[in-house]
Amino acid sequence: MVQLVGSLRKELADSLSTCKVLVVGAGGIGCELLKNLVLTGFKNIEVIDLDTIDVSNLNRQFLFQKKHVGKSKAQVAKESALEFCPTANITAYHDSIMNPDYNVEFFRKFVLVMNALDNRAARNHVNRMCLAADIPLIESGTAGYLGQVTVIKKGMTECYECQPKPSQKTFPGCTIRNTPSEPIHCIVWSKYLFNQLFGEEDADQEVSPDTADPEAEWNPEETAARATASEKDGDIKRVSTKDWARSTGYDSIKLFNKLFKDDIMYLLTMDKLWKKRKAPIPLDWQQLENSSCPQEDSTGSGLKDQQVLGVWGQCQLFQHSVETLRSQLQEKGEGAQLVWDKDDAPAMDFVTAAANLRMYIFSMNMKSRFDVKSMAGNIIPAIATTNAVIAGLIVLEGLKILSGQMESCCTIFLNKCPNLRKKLLIPCVLDPPSANCYVCASKPEVTVKLNIHKTTVLSLQDRILKERFGMVAPDVQIEDGKGTILISSEEGETEANNSKFLSDFGIRNCSRLQADDFLQDYTLLVNVLHTEELERDVEFEVVGEAPDKAPPPQANPDEVNSITNGNKESAQPSTSSKAKEDDLMVVDSDDEGASSSSAAATGATKRKHSDAETAETSIKRLRKDQSATPTDDDDDEDDIIELD
């Protein structure tokens, strides 16, 4: 005789009350998930999140109130969830799941792990930990109205990394430095400028005119004579932007004239660039000041953030923010650096002003601070309802797993509009593991094209093994018969190698490197292909993948924010405070591009689903052809395996 506890069979209800589960992330999805778990009858729950509560979380992370701002998400979420079910046993960790304390043994304590994360680095890591521990993982993500849930089980399904994710958006250096054509190019430029002036200088974040732009076919020496700006530029070039700025005492008018007048005039001398483009128009501080009216117009009403300032308003904002940032820097003392944060008012003001002035110079419509913040901060809009739906689906998949019905698990997409089969929630079959996956294959292996004379050991470690292949602390040895140790995860052992080139260690074309990550219990064999012919700005290429390129523009702002601007800092395998909030995988979730922000989650790039109807696809579409909404697609034969 069937016996029910609530909606559940008694046997299932009993097993819920004894099993232990892990929730990774206590943001938008995590809060909803904790509520659903305790109300469904789960009693033993551990939750981990290293983030603290921000006021912008409160529109959806309903376990938090204004009085909790600044406190640990995991801790407050635990306390609030306990009120729903005081007999539950909840453990909260205010920590990063990538901390080595959470090793394979830790993961083995659980019958089920549920991700409620917002960034690709942490998702990659938990994926590997669950594979290593052989624990089923439910992965999830939301972006605006869109969401996805999927189940990952070693040997049965694709893992999170089976399908290559669309790589992070980067823009060619010369587009940023010489020929911006969209607001985002100016915004990226101004964030680089912030770092060049006030933050950590990065050679990859140059902001001055790029004289080596292949399109310019331009020889600076030959044309130097007619370059009115070249003299001043010559002065500036020998020192770094920061040293120069410092030498002026961060004089905002001098900075302005260099950035928005002299550099632009220099660009104008690269005349080939402007044959098919509208040429930029240099700005002059004095002229603008003279011609400005005291009550300058701004457009957009209501909230200050939503107004678009006029040019002189931007100039004043620039001046004011430079002055504030200068004194912040001074207060911090010699050698101090500022870190850009979208929620830091002067930093955000600076980027708004600098980006808008550049947009103006390049004949683009200027944007409100609100809109610049979306793009600069890589903010993914997020609402309570989408997270609620996705968290509900996670628990339903979890119940299947705990009932021993893994085979009936599926991946489910939440769309904004129903597809032509009337489905708003679309369950699809799970794919088997990919035989070539560089993570879950029995002997993971990749081939990387790089220049052995130009790639440093540090770059191999940071850019390739950590950033691209998601390792946390790699050990690398060369398969040269001697087992030469190239990189050791033990501090101090191989630092001396960092700045040397791979060729210095006898690495040649077709050399093989063995990279191990002890924490992830993961070994990757890297085949090196030497090449001299990588494109500009490309450090390496993984064979079988297209090199990172600037993405095409997208259209629908609803979804667009979620996938714009993979910014640089986002690439760090951080679940640092930079890597915010809950959600997403289809597109990563909330806030600033914790890397991946553009990163798709499970299956987000599945070729199988490349057709019309999934959330994933709608996002991909946006990337590709900038037009479609999910319902615009036709209902042609496709090879999505939709479940009825």
Next chain:
Amino acid sequence: MIEKEDPVISEEEAAQYDRQIRLWGLDAQKRLRGSRVLLAGSGGLGAEVAKNLILAGVKGLTLLDHEQVSEESCRAQFLVPVTAQGQNRAQASLERAQNLNPMVEVHADSDRIEDKPDDFFLQFDAVCLTGCSRDLMVRVDQLCSQHNIKVFCGDVYGYYGYMFCNLGQEHSYVEEKPKLVKPSENSNDGPEPKKAKVDPNETVMVKKMASFCSLKEALEVDWTGEKAKACLKRTPVDYFLLHVMLKFRTDKGRDPGPLSFAEDSHLLKQIRDDVLGAMGVSSDLLSDCFVSHCFSEMSPVCAVVGGVLGQEIVKALSQRDTPHRNFFFFDGRKGNGVVDYFGSK
């Protein structure tokens, strides 16, 4: 109604609602901020809808429920404290509901909805009915649509749940579309042939209209005609399941209870045969296995249905984005969520 005021969004609200204003825009948020909603039924689904609307930032939400807190009726009810057994469900939910967002006026009303006079409903911009009888829903739907009040109904039965909405015969809304731009001489595209293209950075608001039928009409679809029979294959079986569950509620004055599983499951099969028979469709449409999965409100199912329902109310009040016409059905065993239209087009 909604247009009667144009509330100003404060900087404080802008900070709290930032992530959703970035999704649906300031105008939608303003309309939401001027809207009052009646939510009948403070069970598991009611709690989810309440949470979603309060977080979204409506002007006012009234929780109307005359029932008392019991273990079974509050299994998925996170707004009711565990110490509130025996209290009125709406009143017991008030404190936590209010704490979700102090900027929303939340009220509790412990009257029976059946006893409320017509006038009562007219103070709201939208009415959402959960846990109500079919007759009551039909009455309120009729009344509200005469007064241009948006009507929503929803319920969760174990692994299953549904939502219905009637936004009136002429619901106008806007949708954001990418802007088409005619290239000008000054564009950066060079001398290539000129044709309109999508500007990735600009969008326009397009005005649209959708039409809805009454709940009565949506529930009284005639399935006997040849044409209707042909449609049957593409009709979600959940529609018929809903009829069965509503009939059970009408007959017993309650929903199936886990403690009377044997008796209720037997009755459910019988009602299934009767109801489908009376509609002129085969009772094979709805196989027996629904019976053991339609008991009690299941929390994750409330979350899914309450999420979709809550978002539809937000869309309707903010007059933003295409509404789902006019039913949403969720089957938590399959993870399937279908939107389908019933009634005259």
